C-alpha cells in the first residue's frame with residue numbers, strides 16, 4: 001500500500017496559529033514527483049455509523065451533511081493520525097463547469113469537484129469549535145470527483161438537494177453511510193499539515209487526500225449546481241427588482257397618454 005507524505009518542511013515558527021497569511025495554508029497543488037513515501041504511515045481506519053447521520057443543509061457556500069458527534073460512534077484513526085477523530089460533517093466543493101471545482105490540484109490538474117469529510121480530535125478536545133483552533137485539532141479526508149458513471153450511493157444525497165435549494169434551508173437526512181463515498185483503496189493517499197480552506201482558515205488540519213478519485217454522473221453534478229446560494233427572501237427581492245422597473249416604465253407610459 002503506497003502511502004505518501006508531502007514534504008512541506010517549513011521551519012516551525014512559534015507564531016499564532018490562526019494567521020490566514022500563515023505558512024501552511026490549504027488548498028495546495030500536490031506535486032506528485034515531490035511526494036515522499038513514508039513506510040511509517042499506518043493503514044487508515046474509518047468506522048462510520050450511518051445512524052449518526054442527522055441533517056443536510058445549504059450554508060450558502062456548499063451543502064453539509066451533519067453527523068451527531070456527541071459520542072465516538074463515527075470515527076477516523078490510523079494513517080498519519082496519533083489520536084482518534086470524530087466525524088462531524090462532510091461537504092463538497094464544485095464548479096459551474098466540469099473544467100474546475102476542486103480545491104486541491106494534482107500536478108496543477110483540476111477536478112470537477114472535491115469531497116471533504118471533516119473530523120475533530122476527540123481524544124484531546126470536547127467540541128469541534130475548540131479543536132478547530134488547535135494544531136492537531138482536525139483531520140479532513142479529501143476525495144476528488146470525476147464525471148463518469150452514476151454513483152449509486154450518492155443518489156440518495158442528490159435526491160435530497162431540491163429540498164434545500166435556498167441558502168439556510170435544512171432538512172432531516174438519516175441513515176447515510178459516508179464510507180460509500182470513499183474510493184476502493186483508502187490506503188493510497190497524500191497527507192500534509194494544512195488549514196481550513198474557508199474562514200476561519202485556521203492551520204489545524206491534517207489533510208489526507210485520496211489518490212484514487214470517485215466517479216459521479218454529469219446529471220448528479222448538475223443537481224449540485226442547481227443549488228442556490230441566495231436565500232428565499234433574496235430571491236423574492238431579486239424578482240421584485242425587475243418587476244419594480246416595469247412598474248416605473250408602465251407609469252411613465254400612462255402619463256404620456
Ligand SMILES: CC(C)NC[C@H](O)COc1ccc(S(N)(=O)=O)cc1
Nearest residue numbers: 116118129132140195196197198199
Ligand atoms: C469555528 C466554527 C464555529 N465555524 C467554522 C465553520 O464551520 C467552518 O468549518 C470548516 C470546516 C471545514 C472546512 S474545509 N473546506 O477545509 O474542509 C472549512 C471550514
Ligand SMILES: [Zn+2]
Nearest residue numbers: 091093116197
Ligand atoms: Zn471543504
